[in-house]
Amino acid sequence: MTTLTRGPQAPALAARARPPRRRRRPWMTITLFVLPALVLFLLLVVAPIAVALYASVFRWNGFGGLPTDFVGLDNFTRLFGTEVFRQDVWHLGVIILLSLGVQLPFSLAIAMLLHQRVRGRAVYRLVFFAPYVLSEVITGVLFSLLLSPDAGLANQLLGVFGLESEWLADTGTVLPSVFLVMTWKYFGFHMMIYLAGRQNIPEELIEAAQIDGATPWRVFRHVTLPLLGPTIRISVFLSVIYTIQLFDLVWILTEGGPSHASETMAVTMMEFGFGRHQVGYASAISVVMFGLSLVFALVYQRFVMRRDLEGATTSMGDHR
Amino acid sequence: MRRTTLPLHAIAWIVGAFILVPIVYALLGGFKSTDQLSTNPFGLPDPWVTENYTQVLGSGSFWRQLWNSTFIAVATTAIVVLLSAMAAYVFARFAFRGRELLFTVFTVGLMFPFAVAILPIFVMLRTLGLLDNPLGVILTQAAFGLPLTIIILRGFFRSVPGEIEEAATIDGCTPFGFFWRILLPMARPALATVSVLAVVGSWNTFMLPLVVFSDETAWTLPLGVQQFQGQYTSDIARVLAYLVLAMVPALGFYAVAERHLIGGLTAGATKG
Numbered sequence: 012m013t014t015l016t017r018g019p020q021a022p023a024l025a026a027r028a029r030p031p032r033r034r035r036r037p038w039m040t041i042t043l044f045v046l047p048a049l050v051l052f053l054l055l056v057v058a059p060i061a062v063a064l065y066a067s068v069f070r071w072n073g074f075g076g077l078p079t080d081f082v083g084l085d086n087f088t089r090l091f092g093t094e095v096f097r098q099d100v101w102h103l104g105v106i107i108l109l110s111l112g113v114q115l116p117f118s119l120a121i122a123m124l125l126h127q128r129v130r131g132r133a134v135y136r137l138v139f140f141a142p143y144v145l146s147e148v149i150t151g152v153l154f155s156l157l158l159s160p161d162a163g164l165a166n167q168l169l170g171v172f173g174l175e176s177e178w179l180a181d182t183g184t185v186l187p188s189v190f191l192v193m194t195w196k197y198f199g200f201h202m203m204i205y206l207a208g209r210q211n212i213p214e215e216l217i218e219a220a221q222i223d224g225a226t227p228w229r230v231f232r233h234v235t236l237p238l239l240g241p242t243i244r245i246s247v248f249l250s251v252i253y254t255i256q257l258f259d260l261v262w263i264l265t266e267g268g269p270s271h272a273s274e275t276m277a278v279t280m281m282e283f284g285f286g287r288h289q290v291g292y293a294s295a296i297s298v299v300m301f302g303l304s305l306v307f308a309l310v311y312q313r314f315v316m317r318r319d320l321e322g323a324t325t326s327m328g329d330h331r
Numbered sequence: 332m333r334r335t336t337l338p339l340h341a342i343a344w345i346v347g348a349f350i351l352v353p354i355v356y357a358l359l360g361g362f363k364s365t366d367q368l369s370t371n372p373f374g375l376p377d378p379w380v381t382e383n384y385t386q387v388l389g390s391g392s393f394w395r396q397l398w399n400s401t402f403i404a405v406a407t408t409a410i411v412v413l414l415s416a417m418a419a420y421v422f423a424r425f426a427f428r429g430r431e432l433l434f435t436v437f438t439v440g441l442m443f444p445f446a447v448a449i450l451p452i453f454v455m456l457r458t459l460g461l462l463d464n465p466l467g468v469i470l471t472q473a474a475f476g477l478p479l480t481i482i483i484l485r486g487f488f489r490s491v492p493g494e495i496e497e498a499a500t501i502d503g504c505t506p507f508g509f510f511w512r513i514l515l516p517m518a519r520p521a522l523a524t525v526s527v528l529a530v531v532g533s534w535n536t537f538m539l540p541l542v543v544f545s546d547e548t549a550w551t552l553p554l555g556v557q558q559f560q561g562q563y564t565s566d567i568a569r570v571l572a573y574l575v576l577a578m579v580p581a582l583g584f585y586a587v588a589e590r591h592l593i594g595g596l597t598a599g600a601t602k603g
Contacts, residue, residue: 037425037427037506038427040421040425040506040507041421041425041427044417044418044420044421044510045417045418045421045422047414047417047418048414048415048417048418048437048477048481049418049433051414051470051473051474051477052436052437052440052474052477054474055448055452055455055470055471055474055475056440056443056448056474056475056477057436057440058451058455059448059450059451059452059455060443060447060448060451062451062454062455063447063448063450063451066450066451073450073453073454121342121343121346124342124343125343127339129339129340129343130340131343135343135346135347137589138347138350138351139346139347139350140593141350141354141582141585144531144535144581144582144584144585144592145535145578145581145582146534146535146536146537146552146553146556146581147535147537147553148535148537148553148554148556148557149553149556149574149577149578149581152556152557152560152570152574153353153354153357153574154353155560156357156560156567156570156571157353157356162368162369162567164352164353164356164372167372167373168373195349195350195353199350200596203593203596203597204596204597206597207597252442252444255444256444256445256446256447258446258538259537259538262537263537263557277446277538280446280449280450281449281538284449284450284453285450285453285542290450290454293450294450294451297446297447297448297450298447300444300446300447301443301444301447304442304443304444304447305442308442
């Protein structure tokens with residue numbers, strides 16, 4: 012894909028692409044072309060987020076214009092004091108750790124495997140990526156049936172070995188089970204990114220290391236892995252941002268249960284906002300999600316991604 | 332150098348089974364009765380029951396949801412691609428003060444999790460009377476799709492040589508004429524990529540339609556699937572049939588647009 016390359020020559024092109032004749036009324040063209048997008052964006056993206064920030068310091072049931080019952084930081088102190096929210100934070104940490112420690116290494120291993128000239132690799136790639144196009148609702152309903160404790164396929168299979176599990180119905184196994192479903196749906200996506208990154212590494216570098224007598228592991232560890240750095244950093248970034256706002260899958264699989272054992276911030280927010288009409292309090296939760304994403308994005312881009320920033324911004328929206 | 336590839340194949344087969352078994356189970360399960368599912372979970376259906384599928388296909392609600400999802404996806408895509416292309420054209424080919432600032436406003440939008448905005452959006456759509464109106468979902472989705480689409484298209488528009496624009500201008504082309512008759516046709520591959528991303532994104536959204544549509548006639552497929560499971564909890568075979576039929580359009584679209592989808596998703600991530 013060369014479409015996104017923005018080499019050093021690009022600004023020069025843009026400058027040259029400004030013939031004198033258009034100078035007559037460029038402002039009109041500029042305004043007419045940008046305004047529709049800008050209005051839509053300000054109205055439905057920027058304004059709602061501003062309202063969420065504003066509403067988080069009010070007690071508000073969501074009715075009657077803007078909120079008026081100012082309560083300062085009460086919503087936040089109440090939030091940080093509740094057990095459910097602390098669990099949300101804990102679950103976020105656990106899922107991020109599992110994603111970075113298990114899901115992404117697994118995706119990377121499979122990508123490396125498929126980069127070899129395995130026969131049928133095109134078919135494998137197609138199959139491994141397929142769950143990504145299924146909605147989280149379809150995925151969730153499918154797995155809630157597969158993992159159902161009595162009639163589900165998983166227990167019927169494992170029952171042969173006497174290894175049945177309660178899966179989504181037990182507080183101890185529910186989070187790993189949700190993570191299993193996430194992996195089923197998303198490892199192919201990360202694998203695809205790694206494959207694309209691996210294809211951009213010149214084979215000469217790998218061959219040079221091999222000729223110097225490096226073992227396959229050392230080639231991977233000291234040549235392939237560092238060169239995949241930018242790609243890995245982006246997939247880590249996408250994975251974390253996705254996890255912060257995890258909702259659909261959890262809502263379908265467990266609605267956060269049993270007894271909040273798989274609840275996420277977004278689930279808590281939806282319950283309070285729509286279930287109990289505590290919109291101010293729910294907004295405080297969404298502000299925490301917003302703050303986490305923002306701080307993470309800024310810190311990560313500043314200290315971890317630095318120069319490979321360009322690519323990062325272009326594929327962030329797709330997990331929504 | 333070349334070792335046996337047998338272990339590699341074994342691993343690929345195991346992973347492939349992990350992916351495919353749930354889908355195949357659903358496909359075959361739809362041809363069983365729910366009794367068969369518990370007595371004969373692994374084998375082929377015996378006898379093959381087609382009622383689950385035919386009943387779903389014969390129900391008006393499935394087709395209505397399919398239509399709603401399609402309409403919303405197409406409308407969202409049309410709006411987001413058109414508005415983004417216009418904005419990206421300006422960001423790519425006009426030099427003016429404040430351009431980078433304005434562009435940054437859009438790109439920062441990528442960092443906003445959609446969930447953060449859902450409550451105010453709901454309140455706003457209610458105030459505007461857009462609840463239970465497809466427009467509420469379409470416009471919101473389009474707005475949140477703008478940043479990614481603008482970034483991708485701007486990158487592509489920038490790569491179009493300036494000489495082409497000069498030639499067009501000398502031949503009397505207005506800025507709009509250049510955009511409409513030259514730039515957009517040239518950008519067809521990029522437009523296909525962003526359209527595919529927009530369609531898939533819209534097709535799969537759940538949170539937004541969940542809060543906007545309470546009226547059953549406005550439901551999209553994800554809402555329908557969720558509701559169907561709730562309604563037929565005990566009739567698993569029928570739920571599986573519904574699931575499989577709901578998967579068909581997405582998988583079919585994937586089969587057709589696979590290259591654009593993967594190209595679009597990986598292009599940004601590997602900047603090559």
